[in-house]
Amino acid sequence: MFGNSHTLFRPPAEADSLIIRVADGCPWNGCTFCGMYKGIPYKFQGLEKTERDFSNAWKKYPAASRIFLADGDVMHLSFQTLETMLIALNEKFSRLARVSVYANGNSILAKTDDELRRLKELKLHTLYMGLESGDSETLRAVNKRESAEEMIEAGQRAQAAGLRMSVMVLIGLAGKERSLEHARATAIVLNKMQPRLLSALRLVTTPNTPLYKNGFKMVTEYDAVAELREMIQGLELEQTVFRADHSSNIVPLEGRFPKDKERLLAQLDALLNSGQLDRNSPGRLPWSL
Ligand code: SF4
Secondary structure (H helix, E strand, O other): OOOOOOOOOOHHHHHEEEEOOOOOOOOOOOOOOOOOOOOOOOEOOHHHHHHHHHHHHHOOOOOEEEEEEEOOOOHHHHHHHHHHHHHHHHHHHHOOOOOEOOOOOHHHHOOOOHHHHHHHHOEEEEEEEEEEEEOOHHHOOOOOOOOOOHHHHHHHHHHOOOOOOEEEEOOOOOOOOOOHHHHHHHHHHHHHHOOOOOEEEOOOOOOHHHHHOOOOOOHHHHHHHHHHHHHHHHHOOOOEEEEOOOOOOOOEEEEEEOOOOOHHHHHHHHHHHHHOOOOOOOOOOOOOO
């Protein structure tokens, strides 16, 4: 149905899950820093084809316990469609433990609390949401659809229904001028949301994005680390697994909040004081993102 028009996207944490693509694209597709689905309209392949794909996947992997429904923002589908898909997965996969999806804030907010609880009962487990920034000015500048307040509400409502929020933030998204405001406001929003999983990625602009075409200047290597430090300094998380180990990051970091906060800060301080960080350019960039 979707052919091989682009690489299939999935969160690194879902590497061991059975991946089944049921939809494609992002219903918003308007963030100026994002090139994931440029030129690809949002499409759902329909329930008939989806149920056939579930049967084919079950024939190959009948013991699968973790499933990731790809691609972008499967949570955008109607409650009835999500419920039908989850019932079908529960019927087929006898060892099913969890189903996870990408979810834009708006797609979570479009579901009622009862609907979210019902999806949780049917083993919907982790919602991967891009917060990107908690700074309203930055979100507006990059044309993110949701406001910070809407994403806090989405995260809080999903977690109150028993779903697990995995939230991504983008270091460097505000450029040099608003770097520290972006870091501080992002920490405040995360503290209100209390996601169970948090990933920090560094923004690396790619040529197919409006941000790149408009000449956005990436922050230097030093400033990216200083920004991450500022964000971590502001985090008061009660039970969150933190990762900054994506290839875009300057150094891989991981830990659990609250217990590892001081260690993470010490690691970043050592790096900032090492004299090894490039203060004039973003430094070495990953070959692929
Ligand atoms: S960042 Fe997320 S919401 Fe924004 S265009 Fe990309 S996939 Fe869509």
